[in-house]
Amino acid sequence: MTRARSGARGLADGTAGPTPTVGVIGLGTMGLPMAKNVLAAGFPLVAHNRSRGPVDALVALGATAAASPDELAGLSDIVITVLPDSPDVEAVVRGGRGVAAGIRPGSMLIDMTTASPALARDIAEYFHDRDVAVLDAPVSGGETGAVSGELSIMVGGDEDAYQRALPVLAAMGKTIVLVGGAGAGQVTKAANQMVVAITIAGVSEALLMAMKAGVDPEKVRQALLGGFAQSRILDLHGGRILARDYQPGFRSALQRKDLRIAAETAKAVKSSAPTTELVLDLYGDLVARGMGELDHSALAAFLEEAS
Amino acid sequence: MTRARSGARGLADGTAGPTPTVGVIGLGTMGLPMAKNVLAAGFPLVAHNRSRGPVDALVALGATAAASPDELAGLSDIVITVLPDSPDVEAVVRGGRGVAAGIRPGSMLIDMTTASPALARDIAEYFHDRDVAVLDAPVSGGETGAVSGELSIMVGGDEDAYQRALPVLAAMGKTIVLVGGAGAGQVTKAANQMVVAITIAGVSEALLMAMKAGVDPEKVRQALLGGFAQSRILDLHGGRILARDYQPGFRSALQRKDLRIAAETAKAVKSSAPTTELVLDLYGDLVARGMGELDHSALAAFLEEAS
Numbered sequence: 001m002t003r004a005r006s007g008a009r010g011l012a013d014g015t016a017g018p019t020p021t022v023g024v025i026g027l028g029t030m031g032l033p034m035a036k037n038v039l040a041a042g043f044p045l046v047a048h049n050r051s052r053g054p055v056d057a058l059v060a061l062g063a064t065a066a067a068s069p070d071e072l073a074g075l076s077d078i079v080i081t082v083l084p085d086s087p088d089v090e091a092v093v094r095g096g097r098g099v100a101a102g103i104r105p106g107s108m109l110i111d112m113t114t115a116s117p118a119l120a121r122d123i124a125e126y127f128h129d130r131d132v133a134v135l136d137a138p139v140s141g142g143e144t145g146a147v148s149g150e151l152s153i154m155v156g157g158d159e160d161a162y163q164r165a166l167p168v169l170a171a172m173g174k175t176i177v178l179v180g181g182a183g184a185g186q187v188t189k190a191a192n193q194m195v196v197a198i199t200i201a202g203v204s205e206a207l208l209m210a211m212k213a214g215v216d217p218e219k220v221r222q223a224l225l226g227g228f229a230q231s232r233i234l235d236l237h238g239g240r241i242l243a244r245d246y247q248p249g250f251r252s253a254l255q256r257k258d259l260r261i262a263a264e265t266a267k268a269v270k271s272s273a274p275t276t277e278l279v280l281d282l283y284g285d286l287v288a289r290g291m292g293e294l295d296h297s298a299l300a301a302f303l304e305e306a307s
Numbered sequence: 308m309t310r311a312r313s314g315a316r317g318l319a320d321g322t323a324g325p326t327p328t329v330g331v332i333g334l335g336t337m338g339l340p341m342a343k344n345v346l347a348a349g350f351p352l353v354a355h356n357r358s359r360g361p362v363d364a365l366v367a368l369g370a371t372a373a374a375s376p377d378e379l380a381g382l383s384d385i386v387i388t389v390l391p392d393s394p395d396v397e398a399v400v401r402g403g404r405g406v407a408a409g410i411r412p413g414s415m416l417i418d419m420t421t422a423s424p425a426l427a428r429d430i431a432e433y434f435h436d437r438d439v440a441v442l443d444a445p446v447s448g449g450e451t452g453a454v455s456g457e458l459s460i461m462v463g464g465d466e467d468a469y470q471r472a473l474p475v476l477a478a479m480g481k482t483i484v485l486v487g488g489a490g491a492g493q494v495t496k497a498a499n500q501m502v503v504a505i506t507i508a509g510v511s512e513a514l515l516m517a518m519k520a521g522v523d524p525e526k527v528r529q530a531l532l533g534g535f536a537q538s539r540i541l542d543l544h545g546g547r548i549l550a551r552d553y554q555p556g557f558r559s560a561l562q563r564k565d566l567r568i569a570a571e572t573a574k575a576v577k578s579s580a581p582t583t584e585l586v587l588d589l590y591g592d593l594v595a596r597g598m599g600e601l602d603h604s605a606l607a608a609f610l611e612e613a614s
Contacts, residue, residue, distance in 0.1 A: 057546070093474065094569075101414045135312070140536075151535055177526065177529070178430060180526065186523065187520045187522045188517065191513035191517050191531065194509055195510055196512040196536050202505030203502055203504055204574065205579070205580040206501040208578050209572060210494055211577075212576040212577065213490070215486060215491045216493075219495075223482075223486060223495050223499070224498065224499050228539050228540060228541075229447075229502040230538060231537060231541075232538070234502065239471060247507070257505075258555070262516070265516060269519040270519065271519040271614050272611070273515075273516060274589065274610075275508040275589075278585050303578075307578050
């Protein structure tokens, strides 16, 4: 506690104070390895999760358990949330016993959930008068990147807060970019998910057509990788599609959720996004067919069944 | 004429005979620089085009003019067609005074037009009994690649014919792949055009959303290039979209034509291609709006107007 408080003072002063205590809420596939990397980088860690298992795992490594988000916030200089979706963020931050009930002036909230840009801006506004800095900092790179500490982190918020957060973010990510003000990280992630899902749709339809036309799809993939059709998706997901290996990776149900955020964001800012809407529908149908736990490249398998 | 005939004999024997005479029909944006590279590589060249200008340009460089496709075929060991669309290929090959009327046994026809796989298979079948080898060999790489001789060439046909054609193809292209039997080159090109157009749609919708949401789209582009959303389209066309520089490049009207071939091919082999169909419709609307002469990255401008 003493250490955490003096850490908070150092941060609030803008001086190079003691190492801040970091609280992490949400210890799932992404949050647990991210928290481990924060701990391994030397930051005192406080952990909270709905189920107790991953908290115990972190306590065994030297972390402190917190019984609720508000207790965690009271013990932390930097509170990080890594949750499934926007409503979870709303509940954990502003719900009963939420972060808002315990967070201290001069501290910081970093939401690393892939959530809606509108919510990110709303939360930043909400905490502005309470002297709590807020960053939205969704990630890409999947479980592999979370474990290796090589995530891409897309940050929205103030430059000052970003600089204060950077040492902690650097424990989790390799490419860390401040894209703009509040919500800009989430807009960037939404854009990322649009491009990823739509590219998967293109690669799926192309390889499926080649197969059905009796042309070796691996040769097609190789030929296309040499030209304008080149993409990381054609390389990696194209390879999975040809191997019919749909173990995630990134689950289709989450891809659908992220596309929903993207489509809603486009609509909110009156930006035409017909392809996004179509591919969102395709992933909706795929999930309805019981394929939501498969990797997002399983769109190819879904289209094959639909043919 | 003597030289051409002995060249044909050498090819027909499968021995390393004299240099074959190459005839090129269709001297447009792509065909003219391709023909120049064939000539520069040391192949005797016969040229035919509907308008006389580009023929004269080649004659000035040492080529022979032919007044019609059948005359050209009679003078050539390898006949190359580089035409706008499938109906043009049909007319030039099997129409009045067409290639079929003049082509000699033991020679070869290489169609480098982006045309339908069904037509490619039909033409290969048509010439099979006449001892004329046929390759479908559409290209990608655009005018730049045609001028520099660095096109990607996707070839369908027999291995023997491919090996005979390789020295001539190598004068025009850098990456040359025999993908499969008759029509496989066109199937590969159709797959390429699907992926290219759909990726442009994804990049356009994502960058447009970022802009409208008040986030610097160049920062978004940079952030996305570091992750799974990376593609050559995001890099090159994304750059054009942000610069609003829609000088072709590759014209939207041609992108639409190629997508039509892709959608028809998918339909013919009963392969589900909903995203291809949607993006085909978008390019159709774009062309209807008078934007067909702009680069295919102008889909972003079309979507912006439609927002």
